[in-house]
Amino acid sequence: MSRPLTATVDLEAILSNYRYAKQLHPTCKAFAVVKSNAYGHGAVRVAQYLEGDADAFAVASIEEAIELREAGIEAPIMLLEGVFEAAEWELCVEHNFWTALENPLQLESLLALGKPIEKVFVKLDTGMHRLGVSKEVAAQYVQTLRESGLVGEVLLMTHFACADDLADLTTMKQLTYFEQARQLIGGIEASVANSAAIMKWSVPEGGWIRPGIMLYGISPFAEVSGVDLGLKPAMTLTSKVISVRNVAEGDKVGYGLSYQAEQDHQLATIAVGYGDGYPRAADHGTPMLINGQAAELAGRVSMDMITAKLSSESAQGLAIGDDVVLWGAGVSVEKVAYWANTIGYELVTRMTSRPKIVYRDDESSL
Template identity: 45%
Template sequence: MRPLIATIRLDNLRHNYQVARAAHGDRTLAVLKANAYGHGAVRCAQALADIADGFAVACLEEALELRAAGIAHPILLLEGVFEAEELKAVDEHQLWLAVTSEEQLRMIEQSAPQKPFNVWLMLDSGMHREGFLPEAYHAAWRRLEASGKAGTITKMTHFARADEPELPMTAAQLERFDAVVRGLPPGDESVANSAGILCHPRAQRNWGRVGIALYGVTPLPAGFEDAADLRPVMRFCSRVFGVRELAAGEPIGYGDNFVTDRPTRVGLVACGYADGYPRRASSGSPVLIDGQRSRLIGRVSMDMLTVDLTDLPETGIGSEVELWGDVVSVNEVAAHAGTIGYEPLCNVKRAHFDYR
């Protein structure tokens, strides 16, 4: 078998959840959408079952997978429902759901649940992706209340730039949120994502929503990385399975986009973009080979990539390559590919998953 292994450290997952919950100061949902950001939603939910206040997913099918695995915790559908028919499953499985649009509100009003829904009503406080505009929010609340279909209504918004703590937008969104919900009946509020939990104390409300930080990846820019004691959950590793010596002036890989500038010892590694490693990762992207830092050289192929072994004479066939994990941050790799750490994590596939 290909020696490509994603080791998932569930103790680190639990640690990160506890760090986020302590930072938030109140109940916190563990966000497991996109198969727990590539880590395995069911296994992560099971590992958190005795400490988590609840879970959040993007959509119904993700929630039903957790329910089928015996997860009885509250589960919030962050995108709500897409068809009125889905409300039957929401009712049957006692799921919580976001209501972010007029269409979803009408679905609730026209439904006939056995028990009133637990609704999270989304305010568009400035991100302009989803949610009711400030001038429409009170009316949406009153309609839910009048419908008798909503047992509880949690006031909710989402930050656009909480991961840029030096900018004023998050404070402005909080001010807008507080101004809009003032005058509505008291009840739970939820505004903080991972970056909000870590960097914005004013975002501490009744429910936090910890996503990327749950997996030990900071959402924060340089200078703020140590805002919390996060531990990487995934360690993504492969091995060198081929070695060759090239003279100076020789191209490597597709497109000749890397040419050796000295005699170079090249290692061939069993991982490529079909496995989730970013195709656009540039030469110079960091790797760890038998515990020593080196770099990617040449273009990433579908099933393999090439690394520089020149200054590591003791490495060779069978050497372990940490693509990201404990020393090489997935954020470092993502930066070399012009993306963010979320993306490569969500894309991991064709690897053996080793849960510990």
């Protein structure tokens, strides 16, 4: 038997979540954000499945974009951070990539190349202070790009710092600044909304939305799960029990002997660890399912293994070969992330290459 750790990815769920994002903003086109290997779900397979439905894809680097083109993706692909060096512009022209543009070096090197680009999204810094320029500089960039005759369409984009916090007024302030910039520039299409904004904020209609985490059925909000938001979870991470023992009250378990049994109970050892992407920071009590029964982490996460017990004090019957759901169907990735003091984004994105990925549409694997 090979190591039983498997991430099962439901491509149909990702498509359905993409369609849901578009339904929420019927006047908008939507990038399917597939950067970072489609948040750990496999960028090529996800893009191949969405092609035909997705208006365009968005990635973080030219390498990610080229990987999709080489896999046969013909839809437009956008570089969310633009080019990192001048030489990339040639590749953008060759592969017809769209780009963000947010600094003078990107602007000058595009003008110096003098070749046509279909769409450029000038990035406005509306308050996150990570990428982008002020509204006055953005207006100059837009004018320069339009006058250059090199760009088919110039658009204006920004990114929200706090859209996942509905009580925080920063998003309103960012939207106000964005509208001021649009007034300064005059008619220009917009792209502002990530998943949180798509689902909960009032954003400009028309233009482009940029759903990422919601495509994978994961909530961007700390207090609500993807399922509560009407999303379909796309990834279920499963493994099996590989060893079972009885521990007595007072026995200690695992590295550092950090878990101590408060009573006699069975203990299961499961094939998953931080070498697979299961978070080492997951605390005792992190939920999972063993043979459909509520279970919880008991002991520190090792590189290849974890130890767990059934949550009900009276429960018995653990056996080698029992099925374990680590997250996905029945145990939300958001809840596991909460117990590991992180967010669902990080858990799925930092999966390593060790877990086998099985795609539910055709049961093939990578």
